[in-house]
Amino acid sequence: MPQAKSPQKDAYTLILEAIDMGEFKPGDRLVESDLADRFGVSRTPIREALQRLETQSLLARDGRSLIVASLDHNQMAELYVVRTELEGLAARLAARHATEEEIQVLREMVDEDRALMNDPSALARANRRFHKMIHLASHNRYLVQQLDLVHRSMALMATTSLAAQGRGEIAMAEHQAIVDAIARRDEDAAYKALRDHISVAFVTRLKLDNTSEAR
Template sequence: MLRLVEPGDPGGRRSLAEELDGEGIERPAERAYQGIRRAILRGELPAGSHLGEEALAKMTGTSRTPVREALRRLVGEGLARANQRHRFVADFSFEEVSIVFEIRARLESYAARIAAAAVTAEELEQLERIVDAIDEIGPGAGDAGLKRFVALNTRFHAAIIGATHSTQMQTLSAQALSLPLELIKQFVWEQRVNIARSNDQHRDIVAALRARNADWAEAAMSGHILSTRPAPKPQGGSGR
């Protein structure tokens, strides 16, 4: 199930190890982690796949020790699961994905409530710059546009967590934010991400924060996350 693309592949596609080389990711543990995580979220390592250390070391251009460390991190994030001494790609059932959305909605809506009182003028300007940058992506941007949106969207949500100025909130949110919801939808559930609608909701959240309206901020954030929950796949639909 694991496709290792060698240099000079007739398809013209770079291997994952070559991608990591190109991005300058050299520390073995981080290289293994980033490479395996990327392969899971792209669907190159499908749900339920056995994560063999030797194959993953070859795929990422590392060795078994950093792969082992990377797998521990991925189990902690929920992208992989442990079964005795073996590791497998996590199965994202509809029920499990729904729980992730519920957790994010409850946690981040409370963070938005706190941020409404604690956010600074500089932090509001940062949020508005992120929203403006997302607007620049435009429709029909393809995979590159989605990748940029995911990065900017993650920054937006992390900035609101940061605007609480609460160490406890940042600690509790770290794991929940480690699984971008857009990637779950795009690579696991094959649900189209509506960038324009999502960013309209971002603007509403920023307006609530600027107005220092805690009730509005909390409701806007909760509605934003829950409105993007994936629908169940049709019966008989095939997975990625």
């Protein structure tokens, strides 16, 4: 049944959100007519959205078809290098600029997300919200824009590192350490805590990928 298009969201945003939420996974073929029916829009804006996503390397060509792109090992490593530095900077700036209300929201997020330990998909969505809140708390619009691009590419990874056994509990402890440092206005500690968090996530993802390939 076609989904009613939200007046606030264009075809590009609708497709991008579907990729980000894992509804379209790496390797999935995207067909104009199917997407038009799904989102209740005409094929012209769908075609334009697909062209834009291809230009941004979020979609790739497979013969005459467009598929959701995937990241190879080197691309993933390069992405994590950039993400680690930008996320660390966001935490540093959040420690400097975050309002008390923003810090309170971060604290509540950590408390609420602990209830999602046994649901990797829900925890992954919560994790994105948590990081987005830190980006906004940096109060630097240019940094937020760059991190949006990085996280857009992160959606091209088929699995979440939070699916690894025990990773959820560790990640929540890391989130708590990040928020505590931001609340103390300790810029160096916030920077290090978030960089360490991303580094552990990268190691976990590499292990997951190696295990999957060995099967």
